[in-house]
Amino acid sequence: MARSGKPTTPTKVKALFWDQIRAGLNIEEAAETIGASAPSCRVWFRHRGGVKPPRGYGHSTRYLTLDEREDIAIYTGQGRGVRDIARRLGRHPSTISRELARAPRAPEAVRPSRPAYRASVSQADADRKRHRHRPGKLATNLALRREVQARLKLNHSPEQIVHRLCEDFPEDPEMRVSHETIYQSLYVQGRGGLKRELATHLRTGRSLRKPHRTSEERRGRIPNMVNISQRPKSVEDRAVPGDWEGDLIIGTVESGSAIGTLVERATGFTMLLHLPGRHGAEEVADAMIAKMGDLPDQLKRSLTWDQGSELSDHGRISEVTGLDIYFCDPHSPWQRGTNENTNGLLRQYFPKSTNLRKWGPGYLDKVAAELNGRPRRRLGWATPAEALDKLLSEHGQSPGVATTA
Template identity: 60%
Template sequence: MRWSQHLALEGCMGVGGRPRVRRSVERAFWELVPEHRSWLDAGAALGVSDRIVLRWLTESGGVKPRLVEPSRSLSYAERCRIEALHAAKVRPAEIARRLGRHRSTITRELARNATARGPKDNYGAVNAQSKADRRARRPKPAKLATSLRLRHEVQDRLGQNHSPEQIARRLREDFPDDAEMRVSHETIYQSLYVQSRGGLKRELARHLRTGRTLRKPHRQPDQRRQRFAGMVMISERPPEVEDRAVPGHWEGDLILGSTQSGSAVGTLVERSTRFVMLLHLPGGHTADIVQEAMVAKMAMLPEQLRRSLTWDQGSEMAHHVQIAEATGLSIYFCDPHSPWQRGSNENTNGLLRQYLPKGEDLSFYGPGMLDQIAAELNARPRKTLKWRTPAEELDALLSGESDPPVATTG
């Protein structure tokens, strides 16, 4: 049910018959933010206009405000019922009985939240809830707003591009015996993003590494939505991939070149043998280019070496369904920020940086050069393979002469 429909059912509307956005709706909005891709999406899920969402963001700086409604307080729905019953000349004692409240609660509510205009006994739920919300918001003064010396110290260090965490930790070292000069990094962030918290100017936020003027909402891992349709997560990968006993399971990633060039090289590592193949990505690393390069490279392998591929959730894999159909691979995605789930690939990418240094334009390396680099890496003896080379191990596996590989992540 949309929030406007809920208000209509409660029988309490704003001026001109239009619903007013109550604090409970704002509270619901902040609860929904972690579950959506953007603030506007969360507002749309509640039926709240973009204008109202942007107003809330401007007021809060992207930080969830304190909107907890104490259970002892009257709810907005109860105030709507009080308004309707009071207008029908129902006595406060009877209103209290119907709401399951004490009579003094209703008497006090009618006295302190009466409408300023009109008769003294005029009561409106919208006005009463607004008054109650204002009284409920009583955050104590922020430390950076009350301590001038501490505020100047924090501002100076922000101006030197120190992070809030660096500032908070360093202040403990520089002023070990001065309790006034202690502040948490969260307090610094709050003062930067939430102007009502006082203390620091929002312009100082440009000195943060992100340069954001609004705080980015944090999501719990189980709240993240799938980035692409039809994703299969690594948790559903079969056990045979984990023990490395069966060849044909690959890990993949990109090695990025300089920011200016926008170049990249795709890397594929077979988990059992550590055999490496490199993808030439001319013109960038869009989903179309990666799809074309991967399908062409995988077509060079026999079918028994095309079982699965594990990749991170980069946008270059947006066409994973088409890649799976063309190659016969089962594609699995790692959890966000979990590079250890592709341990062999991460280790191999570190070795490849000897040939493909950081900050270089990797478009310089054509397909022939990349094949030569892969061949040289595949000819290196590897400790994890008992000093055999990946090429030797792959040949032995294909001929049926190899012992089961060592189950390590290197």
């Protein structure tokens, strides 16, 4: 920017050039439109590394880039307002306003009340502030550190410590700390304050922190899965048989054992999958295909499962059995309420913390038959087997299938 306070011609020309590029013109067309030389425009383009598409307010990038700061310098030189600049960059107006307010004062500023904005100076200042070391609160506050350490040794969780500090020191703002700060001090080297050995007093007892996965990362375990939100509304009515819910009940960790459970939504009719070895995707698919093989097509409409990796081979199951398979949302067991209730009943036969491998397929069929022969309140005290046969007869299927399934 010149000392007169007006933008120089090259600055105006560059701004027009980038406007043409964003409008979809190539370098030569943009150069011809603004009356500049094509070689100069190519230099500008190479210097900036091309054009980044405008970004919405919700973009994940937190900080302004050097490219964006150069654009801010150009647009402020043109006299554009904060909201106009924000719209052009796809940023929130407050982001631009704060950037201009905290920008270092340039030596060639004409008016001290409104100093000139320089992209390189602002970027260097932002980099310096971002990388400066600030000691953690637990590293500098000895009294707070002692309190946190003493409570950790009593096996209090960080969340319990945070709330009790507020209760025990209501008038002392220095005795405040977040549970995340405590975790960071325990697990992140350089945050200081707490000894790594204190992590053994946490409930997990881990020496390293286990990262939380996002719901998107969890979904990535199962290819081509269809969410329960796309399941037909007719499944909710429970008027037609053939819609199933499924899950695994797990034995002891040492045994690595499991039993597959399948429950028909309309009647509560139950089938159990024998998994004598592993309960991976291949084993679960083989057991389900075998168990479903003797059922009539009318009873193979849909299956709803959670997002466990044991159903990663759902494509093969669907292809062989004809089932439409849907997956529940993470941490939403109520979306398989019938199956969750049945799994609770099954714990009468298969208690938790036991080795489930000792039960053979004959015993599993016996347990399923007992459950299917129990009168249920929601069925008017009919049994699941009776209710299923009744529904099948009403829909044109010969009765007696439930007793042979």
